[in-house]
Amino acid sequence: MRFFEYYAPKTLDEAIQLLVRHGEGAYPLAGGTDLVTKARYGHLRPRVIVNLKRIPGLNDIAPEEDGGLRLGALVTLAEIARSLLMGERYPLLAQTARKMGSVLIRNLATVGGNLCNAAPSADMAPPLIALGAEAVIVGPRGERRVRLEKFFHGPGQTELRHGELLTAIRLPPPRPRTRGVYLKHIYRQAMDIAIVGVAVLLQFDEQEAIAEDARIVLGAVAPTPLRVPEAESVLIGAPLTEDRRLEAARRAARAARPIDDTYSSAWYRREMVGVLTRRALEHLVSHSPER
């Protein structure tokens, strides 16, 4: 790793000023599990590193008045995995965090880092999008909010302009009778990045027979996380029969735009979108064990 300047500002303003002042080549540091690795492997050459971890308020999990939650960008995956509040209100996120990296990585890696790194395979993105999360962005011109669905522009590219930071994720209040699951297909039992990730969220009616709302979001099969409304629509307002579940899975597989790379072929990825979507729905409808 080459020489770089290092700053550890204590306020958000200071951090933003540093990033603006140093322009391209200045990188914010959160958990470092992506940034340090990329720098070490020579994929990135940071001239300036701005450590955000001394800034208070970026690593809180805070309930909001509307019943939602504000998830600080620097909250680690380990904290999400073990937070009682998360487990109670958004078990889908706690469950997703546990499927990422390894214990050591989860202790360092942050939710904000996972999103800002904007890998197509980022595990946190599909479930957060399914939950209707919003990105809170602070920059030289103040704060703005963007639906997380619109946050990703391409691999490694986000809504953030230089000098802007993702400071938090806002989650709307959990909806009643809602169940979600994130299925991640990997070869090993840990450490691998997703070959395919599928988040499914269903809101059931009072009788738990019909879905009033459905969200299906795919990871690792397009340049950005991919929501599949055409698969969601099959599931809403009618009994969740096996036929409908299969049709939703087929539509999800069709919607995927995967590529061939060293991890997997596009063919296999598309196959797995179908299998995982179907399994996620089976799991949510029949409480069958997660696979």
Next chain:
Amino acid sequence: MSTFSIIGKRIPKPDAIPKATGQIIYGHDVKVPRMLYGKILRSPLPHARILHIDTSRAERLSGVKAVITAKDLPPRRFGYGRDRTPLKGDKVRRCGDEVAAVAAIDEDIAEEALELIRVEYDPLPAVFDPQAALRPDAPLIHEDRESNLFRHQEYVHGEPDRALEEADVVVEDEFDLGYVQPAPLETSFCLAAFDASGKLTVWSTTQIPFLLQKDLSEALGIPGRDIRVIQTAIGGSFGRGLDMYSFEPICVWLARKAGRPVRLAFTRQEEFAVSEARQSMRIWARAGAMRDGRLWVREAKVLLDNGAYVSWGTVTTLVLMETIGSLYRVPHARVVYDSVYTNNPITGAVRGFGNPQGTFVVEVQMDRLAEAIGMDPLEFRLRNANRPFEETPQGIKITTCGLTECLEEAARRIGWSEKRAAPSRRGAIARGVGIAATMNVGGGARIYRSDGCGCIVKVDDFGRVTVLTGATEIGQGSDVVVVQIVAEELGIRPEEITIVNDDTAVTPWDVGVHASRTTFIAGNAALRAARQVKAQILETAEELLGASAAELELRDGYVRIREAPEQRIPFDKVVRARHFRQGGQVIIGHGWYDPHNEMLGPDGKGNISATYGFGAQAVEVEVDVETGKVRPLRVVSAHDVGRAINPMYVEGQIEGGTVMGLGYALSEHLQVHEGRVLNLTPFDYRMPTIMDAPPIETVIIETDDPEGPFGAKGVGEMGTNPTAAAVANAIYNAIGVRINSLPITPEKVLRALKERGS
């Protein structure tokens, strides 16, 4: 045998606590005053002529102390094939070939200097397919050779052609076995320093300290006697250290040119990109059997891709030949192989050394033959298992052999008969069991002029024993094994022994750690040295106790009369009595052991090892038929190790070997495209993590080898050999699909299932 006091005990390695507490000094930790950092500029092209190298800007960079190219080095070649110079002057033959090197006051400056070196290349047509490399019009990789064929060899016993006609059933398969990396945690490392008199010290993670002296001497023209190799604690090796690489002479030459010590350590990416991989092999094989269950014939044609240069790894074909020719009794066999140059990454020694490939072929086809004659695959194996004290047609003189016991135990413990008969299927999840055996050299392997190891045992006047052994410790436990052997012989506690095994200026010669040879060879050398010490102790004790040596024994730190154990003298007191008197002597014993094994003849026959280890692995797997994902649920690994000097480390070797075998079977694959390695990080390479390691039950079978130290044979590589075959057989049992290419990825399984139309 309960008469042992130290042999068979689970004693921790001498370096266990320093390793666990982080106090051990690995190569990467070593710093010496005035040390510089070396870096190598590598070719981005797989095959190209070098037109011009301009290093002037790098030389002018502040902090750079030396820049070298091929012109600076003596024009000497090195390596098993004598086919390379440390730095390449005329042309490059692979991506990553060494073109220039720099030494600077820190790594950043060294890296920056590399960027300032301009190299002009003229790209040449390259060849990446070993079959294509054999065509007459293929680009010639080494101009001084007539073709890209490095070696062609044929091995025959019996009459394979006739036998293939006679056989009641014949199976035929093509196997495609990919590259894997040994991928030790510690990347390759070298530190070189010249003293004022011009003598060279090299700190190294080599497995062959004494051959490294010789290799460096040949590559650089420095007399071998002026080279001292010190081995740092080695953070894994698995065969990587069996050859000298270009970076080692480069590091030495940088130190010479800079007049300062130079350290050169690979980045993780370099480790994946340019350190030696396991040979990828394409194997076409046939095997035949009789309906009554007799294995009748085997035939294999092997295409081995050496890559751009040939290393000791090319000898893997001998091991493969031995597996195909002698694992199970097979009256007729033929192996034909071509080992070929390509512009692919270089390949070398990796644990198992050709045996995982050979065993995969043999054991997949054993299953196929059993099926073809309608016999249980275990039964078929047992009928044809090698027997003790039997010479194979290949000239392999088997002595102790517990193969039958290994097969029976592995099968029994996995629940063979119940599970095999009814592979289960629940929803998308199918389960199955598979078995595979292995034979591995267990008493050295003569591939060099000497297969020996030396040992010196000295005792100070406080009774502390120091063992100087040539045996290299790469984490396998040779240190504790040697200590236990000496402790047993001298009747003292292992804590009273210091082992020195890391310095060619101090320790006696050894050929290196390979071929699972160290327990057997270094153990025998240590035993011989200890016996000399014992004789000296007994000679003095005879006088002190007034009894003949035959009546005395060394036990629990005393010399005592066997029949009257209360008459005893402390060990250290005897030592002093011998030393501190007129005409006294210090106690020193030395041992040299070179086994009575043979180099294989040109016909591929001969008794290459003084004894052979055997083992069998049974694996239960779960296959998800919708995703193709295979999960090993349990492994039983039973091994005839002669005697377990330290069962804890025998288990450690087998467990580690098995996990390495599981990686080979299911997930590890060095992906190479047009000579370039694509997956350069542990993350992308998919070595099994601890989460992927299933419970492994190890069964130790003791056969008390007559030639082994206290009956022991080698075990280091055996765990890796049969795993991929056992997994493939278990997958077949579960879902009826055969995958003959490694690794067996979920995608391959799913494709195969779809093609079959399940």
